[in-house]
Amino acid sequence: MKVSKASCLVALLIVVSLKNVYALERTPTGFYYPTGRAPISGDVGWLASDDDYYDNFCHIGHDFYANVDDLAYPISDGEIYYISYTEASWGSGNMGVFVKHLLADNTPFLALYAHVKVNSIKSGDSVFGGISFAKIGWYSGGVHLHLGIFPGLNYPSTSWGRIPSPGQYPYNGFVDPINWINTKTPAPMVAKYPNGTTNNHIFSSYTANGGSGRFGTPWNNSSFGAYVHPWPDNPSDPNVVWLQDFIELDGHWWQIVDNPAAGQAFPVHGQILTFWHANYGYTNYGAPKSNEYYATHESNGHQLVVQTFVKGSTVHYLGYDTVAETSKEGRKRNI
Numbered sequence: 001m002k003v004s005k006a007s008c009l010v011a012l013l014i015v016v017s018l019k020n021v022y023a024l025e026r027t028p029t030g031f032y033y034p035t036g037r038a039p040i041s042g043d044v045g046w047l048a049s050d051d052d053y054y055d056n057f058c059h060i061g062h063d064f065y066a067n068v069d070d071l072a073y074p075i076s077d078g079e080i081y082y083i084s085y086t087e088a089s090w091g092s093g094n095m096g097v098f099v100k101h102l103l104a105d106n107t108p109f110l111a112l113y114a115h116v117k118v119n120s121i122k123s124g125d126s127v128f129g130g131i132s133f134a135k136i137g138w139y140s141g142g143v144h145l146h147l148g149i150f151p152g153l154n155y156p157s158t159s160w161g162r163i164p165s166p167g168q169y170p171y172n173g174f175v176d177p178i179n180w181i182n183t184k185t186p187a188p189m190v191a192k193y194p195n196g197t198t199n200n201h202i203f204s205s206y207t208a209n210g211g212s213g214r215f216g217t218p219w220n221n222s223s224f225g226a227y228v229h230p231w232p233d234n235p236s237d238p239n240v241v242w243l244q245d246f247i248e249l250d251g252h253w254w255q256i257v258d259n260p261a262a263g264q265a266f267p268v269h270g271q272i273l274t275f276w277h278a279n280y281g282y283t284n285y286g287a288p289k290s291n292e293y294y295a296t297h298e299s300n301g302h303q304l305v306v307q308t309f310v311k312g313s314t315v316h317y318l319g320y321d322t323v324a325e326t327s328k329e330g331r332k333r334n335i
Contacts, residue, residue, distance in 0.1 A: 024073065024130050030217055031075045031181040032130045034113060034147050035064040039178055044144070046176040060174040061112065061148035068143050071132035072116050076101050076186035077225055080125045081110060081153070083118070091115050094137035096146075098155065099127060102187035110155055111177075112148035115139050126194070128225035129186070149177040189218040189226045191244065199228045201258045201265035202244050209267055209291075215256070216248035228258075231282050239283045239311075259287040261310070266291055271320040272307050275327035285318065285329070286311030297321065306330070 024036040033039075044063040078101040085095050096114040103109065116134035127133045136145050156172050191203035206215060218226035223233055228244045230237070243257040243265075255273060258265040266288035268276060276285060289310040297304055302323040309316045317330040 026130075027182045029182065029185045031184075031186055032073050033064070033181075034073055034075055034111075035066050035070060035136070035145055036073055037064070039064070046178065047171075060171050061114075061146045062177045063142075063144040063146050065142060065144045066136045068136065068138050070136045070143075070145075072113055072134040072136055072145050073132055074099055074101075074113075074127040074129050075111055075147075075181055076129040077189065077220075077227075078102070078111070078127050078129075080121055080123050080127065082123060082155075083121070091137055091139040093117060094139065097121075097134065098150075100153065104185040104187055106187060107151075108153055109180075110150040110153060112146065112150065114146035114148070115144060126225065128220040131220050131225070147177045149175050149180045151175060189244075192227050194224060194227045199242065199244070199258055199265070201260070201263070202228060202242075202256045205256050205265040205267060215246040215254045215267070216252070217246065219245040219247035219253070221245040221247075221253075237282075239286075241282045241287045257288050259289060259310070262287075262289055266307075268307065270305075271325075271327045272305065272318050275318060275320075276309070279329075281309065284311070285309040285316045289315065295319070304330075310335070 025033050025038045027033070039062065042065055044059055044065075046062060047058045047060070078099040080097065081100040082098040083095055084090070084097075090096050094115045094117055096112055097116060097118060098110045098112055100108055101111055113134060115137055117137045118134040121127075121133065136143060150173055152173075190206055191199045193199065209215070220226040222229045222231075222245070224230075226245070228242055230240045230242055232240065234240070241257055241259075243255045246254040246256065248254075252269065253273065254267055254269045256265050256267050268288055272292065275281075279285070286309050288307055290308040292305050292307045295304045295306045296302070300323075302321050305320040305322060307318055309318060313335045314332055315335060316332045318327070319330045320327045
């Protein structure tokens with residue numbers, strides 16, 4: 001099979017993208033850490049009260065130490081709620097950004113990302129877990145990102161980062177952010193469109209084929225976030241297919257792709273998924289019409305992993321040769 005340069009480039013981009021998202025550390029419950037890494041001993045944590053720095057105040061957040069211009073990531077999908085440009089303690093040119101997030105039971109809470117620099121965002125804009133929305137700015141007390149967590153939406157007007165020691169319970173409404181993201185679960189995005197409605201075909205395929213134990217969690221692999229989205233990005237494209245990306249903890253990538261004509265959705269992964277994407281599958285092959293199944297090569301006896309796709313009146317058989325370790329389109333037929 002001859003592979004074009006364009007196909008190689010698409011496959012390379014897929015691999016690089018997977019490596020990038022897998023490099024970001026997450027909590028056991030599914031939240032991202034806002035700097036892409038878990039807390040370390042050098043960070044300044046919840047209720048710290050170093051007199052030299054806090055001047056007899058205590059800290060109501062967690063400071064992730066970093067370098068200037070390191071990327072800042074939302075801990076989950078959310079919406080910009082408020083941007084503070086004027087607080088002097090943010091540092092020159094920096095700001096504090098409140099993002100509204102949801103827990104799995106749809107309970108809202110605010111996350112404060114402070115000492116950051118952002119461009120071209122405003123209240124109401126969407127952000128997506130694991131996709132950078134800001135950079136960390138310079139700060140005289142040590143470059144870091146301050147993460148604060150405030151349950152609910154009625155945040156106080158002042159004292160967002162520290163309060164008088166030994167601490168005025170209930171800490172101005174803030175809670176320990178590391179404990180929060182390690183014990184709470186973010187709102188599930190399985191089979192959800194950005195407007196909150198559900199793609200029932202994708203949801204049924206997800207639950208019928210093993211759920212999170214098989215697919216991992218929804219993955220933000222497009223400009224639409226971790227939601228159900230079109231491929232290509234233009235939903236009015238005559239060849240568009242609708243799908244959702246998932247990623248396992250080991251970095252294994254899945255897509256569950258809707259096939260409205262078949263009345264159901266099917267999971268695609270591994271070598272067949274890579275081949276389908278590298279060869280502009282939405283245009284050339286359409287949507288999957290079956291799950292994967294095993295077959296035997298007619299001429300060499302090799303075991304094949306095969307999945308059928310349908311485009312218009314043509315059924316395409318895409319296969320992966322488990323011995324030769326190659327993928328290609330096999331035969332095709334008209335319906």
